[in-house]
Amino acid sequence: xxxxxxxxxxxxxxxxxxxxxxxxxxxxxxxxxxxxxxxxxxxxxxxxxxxxxxxxxxxxxxxxxxxxxxxxxxxxxxxxxxxxxxxxxxxxxxxxxxxxxxxxxxxxxxxxxxxxxxxxxxxxxxxxxxxxxxxxxxxxxxxxxxxxxxxxxxxxxxxxxxxxxxxxxxxxxxxxxxxxxxxxxxxxxxxxxxxxxxxxxxxxxxxxxxxxxxxxxxxxxxxx
Numbered sequence: 001x002x003x004x005x006x007x008x009x010x011x012x013x014x015x016x017x018x019x020x021x022x023x024x025x026x027x028x029x030x031x032x033x034x035x036x037x038x039x040x041x042x043x044x045x046x047x048x049x050x051x052x053x054x055x056x057x058x059x060x061x062x063x064x065x066x067x068x069x070x071x072x073x074x075x076x077x078x079x080x081x082x083x084x085x086x087x088x089x090x091x092x093x094x095x096x097x098x099x100x101x102x103x104x105x106x107x108x109x110x111x112x113x114x115x116x117x118x119x120x121x122x123x124x125x126x127x128x129x130x131x132x133x134x135x136x137x138x139x140x141x142x143x144x145x146x147x148x149x150x151x152x153x154x155x156x157x158x159x160x161x162x163x164x165x166x167x168x169x170x171x172x173x174x175x176x177x178x179x180x181x182x183x184x185x186x187x188x189x190x191x192x193x194x195x196x197x198x199x200x201x202x203x204x205x206x207x208x209x210x211x212x213x214x215x216x217x218x219x220x221x222x223x224x
Contacts (some may be wrong), residue, residue, distance in 0.1 A: 004091070008037040010062045011091045018080045023057075035062050035208035036154060039177040039215050044068065044152050048076075051075070051150035053103050053141070054157045058085035064152075065094040069127065075146050077102035077113050077136045078122040086179070092176050101137040103144070103157055105167050110135035124159035141168050151175065159184025162193045176202060176216040 001015035005027045012027055017186075019027075026032040033056060040063045044050065050064040055076035064072040074096055076082050082100050089096045102124070113136040113214055115122045141164050153170065155161055155178040170176065176197070182190055194204065194214075202216035208217050 010059045033059050035211045035213040043175050048152045049150040050152045052154040055085050058088045062092050071095040071097050073097045077159045101139045104138040108138040109141050109196045111138045162189045165195045178214050180212040
């Protein structure tokens, strides 16, 4: 296979036709999801259960698969990205469990979802000029937590983080790494989410301001 890029120790198919020029450049410069991968490498333990909401190209989940004894679980609604995740997992001989769905507060058979076919942001809101939309299945975070009991949660859901995380006690989760989208949440929404996480026992450990990535942790005594 031509044009294989190694980013943070993960092999990615650089010939993927769905890659935007911006994402391709980030991969080549080793900038793609740098903060998130660093968080996984520094804080994920072999006995953790790993759940990722919004899988991107699968780089974080594949990194997690090299650490965890259990296969990481990835939830992704964009079918273009699902195909990329599967290809990259195969390229890295990584075992992942892929759930093809979006995450919301209430489950649904169908909800309108806007896609960027070049692996940029996709979400329930057409905030970046997506030209394609489709109906996707929606699963709830509460159902994912009950079924899979993760202790490490990675979250990049393009502006739904306040709606989804802000309505959950995140039972069993000891480490949360979340990309914040201030353009969607606004300053008030970011503050509300931070306060909610602190109210349920999390302590903010780190912030990557350039990439809007927050790291929160709480005692593992809550782990199931």
